[in-house]
Every structure is written in C-alpha cells, then in structure tokens.
Amino acid sequence: DQQVKQNSPSLSVQEGRISILNCDYTNSMFDYFLWYKKYPAEGPTFLISISSIKDKNEDGRFTVFLNKSAKHLSLHIVPSQPGDSAVYFCAANGWDSSYKLIFGSGTRLLVRP
Amino acid sequence: KAGVTQTPRYLIKTRGQQVTLSCSPISGHRSVSWYQQTPGQGLQFLFEYFSETQRNKGNFPGRFSGRQFSNSRSEMNVSTLELGDSALYLCASSTTPVPNEKLFFGSGTQLSVL
Numbered sequence: 001d002q003q004v005k006q007n008s009p010s011l012s013v014q015e016g017r018i019s020i021l022n023c024d025y026t027n028s029m030f031d032y033f034l035w036y037k038k039y040p041a042e043g044p045t046f047l048i049s050i051s052s053i054k055d056k057n058e059d060g061r062f063t064v065f066l067n068k069s070a071k072h073l074s075l076h077i078v079p080s081q082p083g084d085s086a087v088y089f090c091a092a093n094g095w096d097s098s099y100k101l102i103f104g105s106g107t108r109l110l111v112r113p
Numbered sequence: 114k115a116g117v118t119q120t121p122r123y124l125i126k127t128r129g130q131q132v133t134l135s136c137s138p139i140s141g142h143r144s145v146s147w148y149q150q151t152p153g154q155g156l157q158f159l160f161e162y163f164s165e166t167q168r169n170k171g172n173f174p175g176r177f178s179g180r181q182f183s184n185s186r187s188e189m190n191v192s193t194l195e196l197g198d199s200a201l202y203l204c205a206s207s208t209t210p211v212p213n214e215k216l217f218f219g220s221g222t223q224l225s226v227l
Contacts, residue, residue: 009153034215043117043203043218089155100146100169101216105155
C-alpha cells in the first residue's frame with residue numbers, strides 16, 4: 001500500500017506558465033516532506049522541503065504548500081522553464097518511518113518552449 | 114567536495130547470477146541508504162546503514178543484502194537474480210540518519226537481468 005501517492009504520472013505546461021505538481025499521503029505521522037527532481041541518467045537532487053508546522057515554503061521559483069487536514073502537498077513552479085523538465089518525486093518522513101524517506105512514484109514534467 | 118559515487122554504472126546479468134553494487138558516500142557522511150527505482154513504482158527503500166550497522170530495512174526478500182564498511186562505503190548484493198530485479202539502484206548518503214536529514218543521491222547503477 002503506497003503511503004505517498006503522485007496520481008499524475010505526467011504533466012505538460014507552456015514555458016512561462018505555472019506548473020503544479022501534487023502529492024497525497026496517508027500516514028498522519030508524517031511530519032516532514034521533501035521534493036526531489038531527477039534528470040535522466042542522474043540521481044535525484046533535493047529541491048525543497050517543508051515541515052508540518054508550516055503550510056508554505058518558498059525558494060525562488062519553487063513553492064511547496066502543505067494541507068495537513070487533506071494530507072496533501074503541492075509544488076508550484078512559477079514561471080516554468082524548459083530546464084525544469086524532469087521527473088519530480090515527493091517524499092515523506094516522520095516517526096513512523098524514521099531513518100527512511102518514503103517516495104511517491106514521480107511525475108514527469110515537460111515544459112514546452 | 115566529491116558527490117556520491119556508484120559503481121558500476123551499468124550491469125547486465127542473467128537470471129540466477131548474483132551481483133554486487135558499490136557506493137562511496139560524500140566525505141564525512143556516515144549514513145548510506147539504498148533505493149530501487151522501477152518505472153511507475155518510484156523509489157522503493159531497500160535498507161539504510163549508519164556506522165556499519167543496518168538501521169532499517171524495506172520490504173524486499175532476503176536475496177537483497179548490504180553492508181557498510183568502516184570508511185562508510187557501502188555495498189549491496191543481490192543473489193539469485195530474477196528478471197524483476199532489473200531496475201536502477203540508487204545510493205544516497207547523509208551526515209546522520211536523523212529523519213529529516215536531506216539525502217544526496219548518486220547517479221545509480223542500472224541493472225538489467227536477462
């Protein structure tokens with residue numbers, strides 16, 4: 001049973017527009033969430049994170065929103081650039097899953113020039 | 114500072130064989146985690162080592178094993194390979210196994226089982 005779900009396997013947006021990637025989780029014990037970006041033939045790289053005591057964290061063009069009551073988080077990329085085309089994984093951690101991150105299945109983002 | 118190094122980059126094996134993958138963490142990182150990535154399944158946690166001790170293990174059969182050496186380098190072994198073991202195996206390191214610690218990933222070893 002997947003505790004972290006990314007229900008959209010792919011997303012295509014126009015350059016300059018907003019990209020919104022979604023992630024749902026089932027375990028209420030998760031208290032820290034991260035987004036990783038992965039290019040082909042490379043390992044995932046950390047993008048942005050958020051603690052459960054916050055509902056928003058911003059870093060440049062990237063903003064992560066957390067809705068604890070809905071067990072939902074989203075990553076907003078504004079404006080989207082062609083170099084953002086990659087697979088994005090959300091991950092969750094907390095006391096119930098200490099010492100490991102649980103990852104979603106990923107969303108492939110394509111930003112069209 | 115050098116990143117996480119995984120060797121070999123590619124491997125082709127046949128069913129029934131065994132394979133050993135190697136991971137050198139970032140200097141100073143003592144925690145090493147292993148993940149399996151398959152299409153549509155995301156990254157599945159295999160195991161995590163800290164100071165040569167396995168701290169946690171994922172839901173994989175006993176054919177999958179690992180170890181960590183005193184210099185923090187880690188190896189994982191898969192015995193009696195099956196076709197379904199074909200995947201990208203990723204190693205990640207961090208300074209400690211603290212739950213909210215950010216992981217740094219290597220480029221992975223792409224294993225193909227024929």
